Amino acid sequence: MRLMQSIGEWLDARVQLAGTVRETMEHRVPQDSASFFYVFGSAALTVFGLQLVTGILLAIVYVPSAGEAWNSLQTLNHSVPLGWYIRALHGWGSNFMVAIVLIHMVQVFLFGAYKFPRELTWVVGIFLLLMTLGMAFSGQVLRFDQDAFWGIGIGASISSRVPVIGPWAVHLLLGGPIIAGATLSRFFALHVFVIPGLLIAFVSLHLLMVLKLGINEWPMPGRIVRKATYEKQYHELTQKEGVPFVPAAIYKDIFFTGCVLLALALVAAYFGPFGPSGRPDPTIIQTAPRPDYFFLWIYALLSLLPPQMETPALLIGPVVVILALLLLPFIFGEGEKSWRRRPVAVLTILLVAVALGTFTSLAVHAPWSPVMDAWSGDPIPPTFLEHRTALERQGALLFQLKQCHNCHSLGEEGGKRGPALDNVALVQTQDQMIRQVIQGGGNMPAYGKNLSPPEVTALVAFLRTLYPAGRAPARDAARAVVNGTAPTQPARQPF
Amino acid sequence: MTLPDLSRRAMLVKLGLFFNGAVAVVLAVPILRYILSPIFGERKTSYTSWLPLGPVEQYPSGQTRLASFRNPDVTAWDGKTADSACWVRRIDAAKFQVFAINCAHLGCPVRWFPQSGLFMCPCHGGAYYEDGSRASGPPERGLFEYPYKIEDGKLFIKAGQLPTPGDPSALVKIGEKFPCA
Numbered sequence: 035m036r037l038m039q040s041i042g043e044w045l046d047a048r049v050q051l052a053g054t055v056r057e058t059m060e061h062r063v064p065q066d067s068a069s070f071f072y073v074f075g076s077a078a079l080t081v082f083g084l085q086l087v088t089g090i091l092l093a094i095v096y097v098p099s100a101g102e103a104w105n106s107l108q109t110l111n112h113s114v115p116l117g118w119y120i121r122a123l124h125g126w127g128s129n130f131m132v133a134i135v136l137i138h139m140v141q142v143f144l145f146g147a148y149k150f151p152r153e154l155t156w157v158v159g160i161f162l163l164l165m166t167l168g169m170a171f172s173g174q175v176l177r178f179d180q181d182a183f184w185g186i187g188i189g190a191s192i193s194s195r196v197p198v199i200g201p202w203a204v205h206l207l208l209g210g211p212i213i214a215g216a217t218l219s220r221f222f223a224l225h226v227f228v229i230p231g232l233l234i235a236f237v238s239l240h241l242l243m244v245l246k247l248g249i250n251e252w253p254m255p256g257r258i259v260r261k262a263t264y265e266k267q268y269h270e271l272t273q274k275e276g277v278p279f280v281p282a283a284i285y286k287d288i289f290f291t292g293c294v295l296l297a298l299a300l301v302a303a304y305f306g307p308f309g310p311s312g313r314p315d316p317t318i319i320q321t322a323p324r325p326d327y328f329f330l331w332i333y334a335l336l337s338l339l340p341p342q343m344e345t346p347a348l349l350i351g352p353v354v355v356i357l358a359l360l361l362l363p364f365i366f367g368e369g370e371k372s373w374r375r376r377p378v379a380v381l382t383i384l385l386v387a388v389a390l391g392t393f394t395s396l397a398v399h400a401p402w403s404p405v406m407d408a409w410s411g412d413p414i415p416p417t418f419l420e421h422r423t424a425l426e427r428q429g430a431l432l433f434q435l436k437q438c439h440n441c442h443s444l445g446e447e448g449g450k451r452g453p454a455l456d457n458v459a460l461v462q463t464q465d466q467m468i469r470q471v472i473q474g475g476g477n478m479p480a481y482g483k484n485l486s487p488p489e490v491t492a493l494v495a496f497l498r499t500l501y502p503a504g505r506a507p508a509r510d511a512a513r514a515v516v517n518g519t520a521p522t523q524p525a526r527q528p529f
Numbered sequence: 530m531t532l533p534d535l536s537r538r539a540m541l542v543k544l545g546l547f548f549n550g551a552v553a554v555v556l557a558v559p560i561l562r563y564i565l566s567p568i569f570g571e572r573k574t575s576y577t578s579w580l581p582l583g584p585v586e587q588y589p590s591g592q593t594r595l596a597s598f599r600n601p602d603v604t605a606w607d608g609k610t611a612d613s614a615c616w617v618r619r620i621d622a623a624k625f626q627v628f629a630i631n632c633a634h635l636g637c638p639v640r641w642f643p644q645s646g647l648f649m650c651p652c653h654g655g656a657y658y659e660d661g662s663r664a665s666g667p668p669e670r671g672l673f674e675y676p677y678k679i680e681d682g683k684l685f686i687k688a689g690q691l692p693t694p695g696d697p698s699a700l701v702k703i704g705e706k707f708p709c710a
Contacts, residue, residue, distance in 0.1 A: 099606040099608070100606060100607050100608045100610045101606045101607060101608025101609070101610075102606070102608065104608075183610070184636065184637050184638065184652075187631065187635070187636035187637065187691065188635040188636055188637070188652075190636060190691060190693055191631075191634070191635040191636040191693045191694055191695075192635065193693075193695075194693030194694055194695025194696055195693075195694055195695045196695065200693075200695030200696065201693070201695055201696035202568050204691070204693055204695070204696065205567040205568050206565070206567055206568055208567070208691065209567050210567050210602060211600075211602055211689055211690035211691065212600050212602070212610070212613065212689070212690065212691050213610060213691060214600070214603060214604070214607040214610040214611060215603075215604045215606045215607040215608070215610065216567070216604065217610075313609065314608075314609060314610055315609040315610075315612070316597075316609070316610060316612055316613050316614055316630070316638075317595075317597040317609070317612050317613070317614040319595070319614055319630060319638035319639075319640060320640075321638065321651070322651035322652070323637055323651070323652060333652075333653075336634075336635060336653055336667070337652075337653040337654060337667060339667070341667050341668070341669050342669075344667065344669075345694075402653060402654040402666075403650075403651055403652065403653065403654050404649045404650075404651070404654055404656075406640060406649065406651055409642075409644075435644050436644055436645040437642050437644060437645040437647065437649075438645075440642075440649065441654075451654050474664065474665065477665045477666065478665055479645075479647055479656050479658065479664030479665050480658075480664070481645065481646075483646060483658070483659075484644075484645055484646035484647075
């Protein structure tokens with residue numbers, strides 16, 4: 035024990051850090067801030083540290099070459115002992131980190147912690163968020179499987195829409211005219227050197243400011259932030275009623291961080307690593323690329339925006355959002371901190387959460403994508419074929435053969451791109467169906483060139499049988515009069 | 530006579546800073562040139578060359594077939610990514626259309642369905658007619674088309690650049706002129 039002490043004293047006589055460390059540990063925080071709501075920052079930092087460790091571990095096997103990256107991931111997954119687990123930890127760590135950073139941001143926003151004098155801490159935090167997302171995207175690229183390959187293509191297509199410099203930006207992004215070796219190498223440099231370096235620098239700055247300015251006090255309704263008086267009030271809160279960070283607050287950070295790490299370890303062990311999906315071979319086109327979890331909402335947005343709004347939304351939207359986030363503490367730097375007195379702030383969070391959640395859940399099912407093999411893989415349920423005439427069944431065959439099923443579902447089977455056709459005869463008359471099939475419209479291709487008149491007749495005859503038992507299909511009343519046929523059409527008998 | 534504010538030391542500090550600034554500028558030129566090499570590279574025109582797609586007999590009249598070609602501008606470590614795919618539509622004996630594999634929306638690989646005569650995209654649901662024109666979905670235009678020629682009974686296309694909505698010609702314009710020049 036005495037030896038330890040003398041070694042410690044010898045060291046500190048040289049590095050002289052003990053005083054600073056002790057001061058940092060024992061700095062006083064407001065009593066209410068020693069709370070389980072204040073643990074997300076330290077959890078994000080810990081997961082970041084774990085990402086650094088697992089990242090370095092992966093880098094000692096991974097080969098950043100377009101020709102070999104995919105193979106080296108297979109080696110990691112299958113040959114290197116526990117390589118799969120390190121990959122799983124790193125991949126799930128990325129998801130955890132994005133999630134914790136977002137929760138941290140929401141907490142800081144709702145607790146008004148971005149207000150005077152912590153504006154710059156918030157601004158640095160926004161950059162940290164962007165870098166975290168940048169790490170998530172570039173990490174997905176390093177997986178260099180089919181999803182990654184076509185994902186970069188999407189990134190390139192978006193970049194190309196920037197006015198004037200778009201095409202140049204694409205070449206800079208890809209490192210050449212196509213997605214190939216140079217693309218992977220530069221994303222490797224970004225993911226392994228550039229962004230982590232910036233992250234470490236910005237995290238240090240972020241932490242330094244938290245220490246210098248003090249952790250945000252628990253917001254009390256009616257305790258108004260004013261630039262003239264805030265610092266004095268905060269000083270009183272911490273010095274008179276405050277508690278030392280160690281041990282009064284830190285045990286909550288340690289406890290929560292432990293829970294997060296344990297959850298991460300279990301999730302990684304249970305679900306395993308992400309991919310890699312198919313080999314990055316541009317000539318294999320039987321693929322349906324999907325982005326990683328945290329970019330699914332963008333995927334949904336890109337499918338659902340009207341075409342003419344897409345480019346402006348893609349180019350202006352992010353700029354507006356980032357600017358708004360950066361300017362927030364300067365516009366609302368004073369005033370109420372408590373969420374109880376800031377209904378707009380709470381509603382904003384709810385709106386954003388509901389929107390992101392909705393887009394993400396939509397993207398999981400991707401109803402806008404045709405089901406590419408529904409025509410050959412999803413048969414029409416038998417109930418839609420029973421008691422049909424030969425002509426109607428011929429139409430059902432055409433429904434499959436002409437890939438109608440890829441976009442239209444019958445009995446929940448098939449694509450959701452177009453409307454489900456289970457009851458289509460209730461809403462469209464025969465003439466309307468013929469017109470729709472031949473001319474298309476309303477986001478449906480025209481099939482006039484690819485269906486002969488007999489085929490159209492058969493297909494429409496089948497579609498005319500798609501209505502529930504006991505109800506009559508839609509009909510054009512005027513036509514019956516013109517043709518002199520019976521004014522009423524009996525409902526098809528339920529069998 | 531001496532300048533009152535400018536001591537010898539302050540003068541040397543300023544000179545030193547100026548010297549370092551000048552060196553920084555000199556160093557910045559090659560660094561920028563290196564970083565921007567994908568834009569202002571030496572290989573400006575090497576990827577505009579004609580690429581062979583094989584004998585025309587491979588492509589029956591009235592059909593659309595998948596073909597692949599090796600990009601002209603590749604490195605030894607590109608692996609499979611050195612190749613690209615395209616759709617070749619033979620209209621009649623002498624008339625062809627060669628479409629980029631990339632959807633005009635965001636670049637996903639479109640698939641050809643001969644039965645319905647449509648190209649469909651698996652990502653965001655774009656669809657195109659057999660002549661490449663837009664049928665439905667988010668794309669704002671038809672499929673990208675490569676220029677082609679037939680020589681000695683062989684089909685050639687001019688390709689080598691990822692076609693994107695912002696550079697739709699699928700032809701290289703990079704390096705030929707500056708955006709505002």
